[in-house]
Amino acid sequence: MKIATWNINSVRARLDRLLEYLATRSPDVLCLQELKCTDAQFPRAEIEAAGYRCEVFGQKTYNGVAILSKEPVTDVVRNLGDGDEQARVIAATCQGIRVVGLYAPNGQALDSPAYVYKLEWYAKLTRWLQAMQGPLLVCGDFNVAPADLDTWDPALWQGMTLCSPRERAAFLGLLSAHHLTDLFRHQHPEPGRFTWWDYRAGAFHKNQGLRIDHLLVTDELVARCTAIDVDREARKGPQPSDHAPVWAQFA
Numbered sequence: 001m002k003i004a005t006w007n008i009n010s011v012r013a014r015l016d017r018l019l020e021y022l023a024t025r026s027p028d029v030l031c032l033q034e035l036k037c038t039d040a041q042f043p044r045a046e047i048e049a050a051g052y053r054c055e056v057f058g059q060k061t062y063n064g065v066a067i068l069s070k071e072p073v074t075d076v077v078r079n080l081g082d083g084d085e086q087a088r089v090i091a092a093t094c095q096g097i098r099v100v101g102l103y104a105p106n107g108q109a110l111d112s113p114a115y116v117y118k119l120e121w122y123a124k125l126t127r128w129l130q131a132m133q134g135p136l137l138v139c140g141d142f143n144v145a146p147a148d149l150d151t152w153d154p155a156l157w158q159g160m161t162l163c164s165p166r167e168r169a170a171f172l173g174l175l176s177a178h179h180l181t182d183l184f185r186h187q188h189p190e191p192g193r194f195t196w197w198d199y200r201a202g203a204f205h206k207n208q209g210l211r212i213d214h215l216l217v218t219d220e221l222v223a224r225c226t227a228i229d230v231d232r233e234a235r236k237g238p239q240p241s242d243h244a245p246v247w248a249q250f251a
Helices: 015-025 044-049 113-131 165-175 183-187 219-224
Strands: 001-005 031-034 051-059 065-069 075-079 089-094 097-104 137-142 215-219 225-230 248-249
Touching: 001 015, 001 097, 001 137, 001 215, 015 031, 015 044, 031 137, 044 051, 051 089, 065 089, 065 097, 113 165, 137 183, 183 215, 183 219, 183 248, 215 219, 215 248, 219 225
Parallel strands: 001 031, 031 097, 097 137
Antiparallel strands: 001 248, 031 065, 051 065, 075 089, 089 097, 137 215, 225 248
């Protein structure tokens, strides 16, 4: 079973790239973030024609998450049940695995209300996950580079949004509270592996990036994982997302 996550940065703007990814990489489950469209605007017909069922939680212009699956899914839940109008979380049971796809808040700046909202959102997510049972996979754009190893220039990013101590503590607290493993880092301890690169200044070609897209899994799925990687090829070419997909294969 192959599960992937991808911040696509506008599903309608990059529909051709998405359809190509589905055709060439053929994930069993793909979690998408930053749809930037409502449920009604989501290109459901084209994706279903490619062989995927769609569970969508959209929002006009901003945010939006979806789970695409070759097989039927069950027990679909949207958001954290706290009345938040931002479309950031979708969950479903896919072939016996509880899959949670999320798009965490960016935080903007350390002295902004958006940063406070981000920390509060992480606390709510951590509490919400307590109800999950069985094999659990939480994936998406977490907007946190967990350690200096996950930045191309630790000195430059020290204390900055996405890398600040409180954000990192929130991320690590989520792992600890639910005994989750950062699956990519578990299998790839080497430096220089990122999932996001700024569009500006040739950052991708210089590999000046951050690792902020993650797959977090319970112990059972750690044991079942046979491979995990970042699909850098999907970041290349015309009009790419600024994120690359991350995928994992499970026995």
